[in-house]
Amino acid sequence: MKAFKDYIIQFVGLKEGEHHFNFDINNTFFQNFEYDEFNSADVKVELKLIKKTTLLELYFSASGFVNVNCDLTNEPYDQAIEDEYKLVVKFGAEYNDDNEDILIVAHGEYEINVAQYIYELIVLSVPIKRVHPGIEDGSLQSDILSKLEELSPNEDSKTKSSEDIDPRWNNLKKLLTDK
Template sequence: MKALKSYTIPFVGLKEGMHHFDFQIDNTFFQHFEYDEFNAIDVKIDLEFEKKSTLLELYFSAKGSVNVNCDISNEPYNQAINDDFKLVVKFGNEYNDENEDILIVQHGEYEINIAQYIYELIILAVPIKRIHPGIEDGSLQTDILSKLEELSPSEDHKVKSSEDIDPRWNNLKKLLTDK
């Protein structure tokens, strides 16, 4: 985890007030987490770090794109990422990260590592079902989609006439009308 040291912010030396940090996220960042569902990543994280006398407020903003495979056609495409996250860091007797919006660190801590929060922000910004934009507008032409169309049930459902119905059913219909 020494490679993620660049995502550690030593807040003890910072003056009270607003501070800005920028991080450029690429594939090497996700290799440290052993996450390989992205083909390519180009996301910029803007962090507004506000130091107050009793707590810290962190405002994360992620903008960029990740290249992922479509869940339907398995074709790669660029998925736009645009998400925000606010984290409040308080000081207490023991470390506690059970609440997703509030982090409690022990008194005497002098730095905070934000790599896990950046990781979760990007992962959660990607939709659960990833659909290529070409599928939604009908412009994508692949072998997989043509095979899916070939195997899908036809929409020309033939309406059965009374001649096509099994005569045994006609006898049962009489029971309904013979009341």
């Protein structure tokens, strides 16, 4: 838990109004969560905290990149990250995080750890299917990609002429039209 001490915000001493916090996220942050999907990371997270008398509003904004491997070719590339998240912190009898947009903390609490919310914001902003941009524009040259193209079925083999069809199928097709 000592690794996340930089992500603890003590809101008790803050005046009512708007407060800004900046976090630089790199691979060490994800290693603390034992998450190893990223080769490297460089994400800037800006947190705007609006303190009101009965609640806190947290606005997270993440921008930067994470280096991931392509799902098709396993080639590493930089995936851009741009995402936002809003969290409302209310005070209640006991801690409750069942709702993803509302966090309820006990009345006696004086600080909140935002590391988990930053982690989820970045991880969930990466697309499910990670495709190297060089595949889409045709500029990527790799051995795996050339092997995939070699093994893909040809368009010529998909279109069969009527001569290649077994004549027994034609008799079966007549049953459909003879109704």
